[in-house]
Amino acid sequence: MEAATSAIAVGLLPDSLSGQARSATEKKLNIACIGVGVQGTTNLRSVSQTENIVAVCDVDSAQAQKVAQYCPGARYFRDYRTMFDALPGIGAVIVATPDHAHFGPAMAAIARGKHLYCEKPLAHSVEEVQKITNAARLAGVKTQMGIQSHSSEHIRLCCEWIWSGAIGEVREVHAWCDRPTGGFPFPSSISRPLDQPSIPDSLDWDAWLGPAKQRAYHPLYAPILWRGWHDFGSGTLGDMGCHILDAPFWALKLGTPLSVEANVSYNPGQQFWRSWADGSNRWREWSKALQEELTGARSESYPDASIVRYKFPARAGMPPVQLTWYDGGLLPELPKHFPKGKALTGNGAFFVGEKGLIRFTHNAGIRLEMYPDALFEHHRRNPPPKTIPRVSGPYTDWLEACKSDKTSSANFEYSGPLSEMVLLGLIAMRVPNKELQWDPTAKVFVNDDVANGYVAKEYRRGWGP
Ligand SMILES: NC(=O)c1ccc[n+]([C@@H]2O[C@H](COP(=O)([O-])OP(=O)(O)OC[C@H]3O[C@@H](n4cnc5c(N)ncnc54)[C@H](O)[C@@H]3O)[C@@H](O)[C@H]2O)c1
Structure with missing residues (x-):
């Protein structure tokens, strides 16, 4: 090139x-x-x-x-x-x-x-x-x-099952992810590194920082590991929540939550990503002050583990629903219809219905299951009408839209509100242990001004909108 x-x-x-x-x-x-x-x-x-x-x-x-x-x-x-x-x-x-x-x-x-x-x-x-x-x-x-x-057959079938009443009314959803330590690990619960390695010749560090506040280069930020830092990334919920919460967001037509509350855990010393980062224990030198400096939400990085609860009102003919997110190895309690002795792994979501349970798993590929088995078998034999158009993949879906009057399925009218829901959860992590009430019209939290301080960003001079 x-x-x-x-x-x-x-x-x-x-x-x-x-x-x-x-x-x-x-x-x-x-x-x-x-x-x-x-x-x-x-x-x-x-x-x-x-x-x-x-x-x-x-x-x-x-x-x-x-x-x-x-x-x-x-x-x-x-x-x-x-x-x-x-x-x-x-x-x-x-x-x-x-x-x-x-x-x-x-x-x-x-x-x-x-x-x-x-x-x-x-x-x-x-x-x-x-x-x-x-x-x-x-x-x-x-x-x-x-x-x-979002382009898959599975997510379409999941929506069509929910909309056809296959598991009855859904009032509870639980979604979990094994990061930041599992799967594709990245930093969490860490304070700013103290040493200043030289910037690689190929990298324009000032441009990489862009709108973020000035700080010295460190390989704990770029590439890839920026995910764990508030100034650059969106933690586990922002990284994987956009994938894992997509099915609940679409199938349950969630829109904007009424409230969001987070509990977070900062537990330095148990972060497996460190040995992954460079195969050594150099992180100890980078973060000597780690143990002393970390005090909950004051950390510059996302927590090791979190639980985030969203409440949604009745909407589109569906009852109010609570969506609970677990990460960092935390898992939901196994719901009633889930088979005894079967373990939860990796990443996924449960839709808890009055008649049964849908499990949407994001591990190596996507799996869609329904419990109890008899209900699954019934709906496999009697699938709901295919009301959602099928697409052949995320890129083709978009490219075809670019060249025609079609609309792609993960367009911003859909994915903007999905992103907004995820980002509201990240704000709750900065102001944990409090149910934050969200006014979707005014776009403010009505009961916490500190949380309102995270709705918009400050930009470094010369990099603003
Ligand atoms: N859809 C998925 O499955 C998926 C998977 C991984 C990452 N992502 C997303 O993709 C994005 C990138 O993640 P990544 O893992 O590839 O990160 P990365 O660090 O590997 O790559 C980011 C690249 O952007 C470059 N860059 C930074 N600032 C730039 C700027 N102002 N102009 C031009 N280039 C700039 C960096 O030099 C780097 O090459 C993130 O938003 C992440 O959430 C999505």
């Missing part, structure tokens, strides 16, 4: 030239990928099979270099603003930067009328999510959030 200053734009076809002899859906989109780490690479590899990747933007040139093989004609940029100015022919954008850095590129893309695939959660604050959702609606661009299982 070539640097922006010396680029030869191989394969960059303006929209006006590329599609003359093709139908709208056969025409290739000119796509720019912003952020090409773990997930950005997955996204890029998928869409490059059918579309033109015309630009790759990453503040770390080494990251961009790794994806060059999948898009040999693309131009490389460090700064998305320069990229948009240089390449007005970009038709669609994929944003896969760390969570704190979604808002800038997403808004810049929408403002220029580009279709947008943005990773989850949509942004890093409730206010940012609302701004992105509103701006995309006004601009009329096609959008999709990166919640892949």
Whole structure:
């Protein structure tokens, strides 16, 4: 891949030239990928099979270099603003930067009328999510959030089971996730590292920080481990909740909660991610002051474990429901219809109905089960009508929408409110042990001003909206 200053734009076809002899859906989109780490690479590899990747933007040139093989004609940029100015022919954008850095590129893309695939959660604050959702609606661009299982057959069947009354009324949902220590571990309950390793030559650290407050570079932030830090990531709930809570959010038409309350556990010393981070115990030097400094919600990082309870009113013909989230190895009590002796693992959700139980599991792949077995067997033989259109995958769903008058299923009208629900839970973790009452119209907590301080973000000078 070539640097922006010396680029030869191989394969960059303006929209006006590329599609003359093709139908709208056969025409290739000119796509720019912003952020090409773990997930950005997955996204890029998928869409490059059918579309033109015309630009790759990453503040770390080494990251961009790794994806060059999948898009040999693309131009490389460090700064998305320069990229948009240089390449007005970009038709669609994929944003896969760390969570704190979604808002800038997403808004810049929408403002220029580009279709947008943005990773989850949509942004890093409730206010940012609302701004992105509103701006995309006004601009009329096609959008999709990166919640892949939203395109699955399983989630559609789950909704159709619930809507056809297969397990009766649902008043309780429990969802759990084994991170931050299990699965794909990242830091938790940790204070800021004290040493200052040198910044890799390939990385523009100031640009990586972007809107976040200035701090010294450390490999405990970038790449990947930013997830555990309040200033950059969204903890376990923000990371995995967008996937695991998707089925409850859709099937139960949850919308906005009435209230949210969190209990959190900061338990330094039991974090398995540390040995994973570099295979040594160097974290001890990085965080000498850890044990003394940590006092609950004052930590700069997310807790080791949390329980978050959301209450929703009656809606869309369904009764009030409580959704409880457990992470860090905490698990719900086994509900009545769950088979005795069967263990819970990994990640998943229970819909507790009056007649039975649906379990939606996100481990290696998705599983959908119903209990008791006889009820499952009955509904397997007598499936509900397929009322939700089927799609062939998260990328195809979005790409087809970009090229037609269709709407993709994880569009921001859906995924914005899902992200907002998740982010409200993160605010509750900052103000734990209190039921925070949320006013969805005024977008404020009516009973806690400290919590209101987390609804919007402050931006570093020069990086604001
Ligand atoms: N949908 C999924 O299954 C899934 C899986 C993993 C991650 N994600 C999401 O994808 C996003 C990225 O996560 P990741 O694990 O790939 O992180 P990562 O740290 O591996 O990659 C992020 C990349 O963005 C780059 N970057 C940072 N700021 C930038 C900026 N202003 N402009 C351009 N590039 C910038 C970094 O240099 C890095 O290469 C997050 O929002 C995360 O929640 C989604």
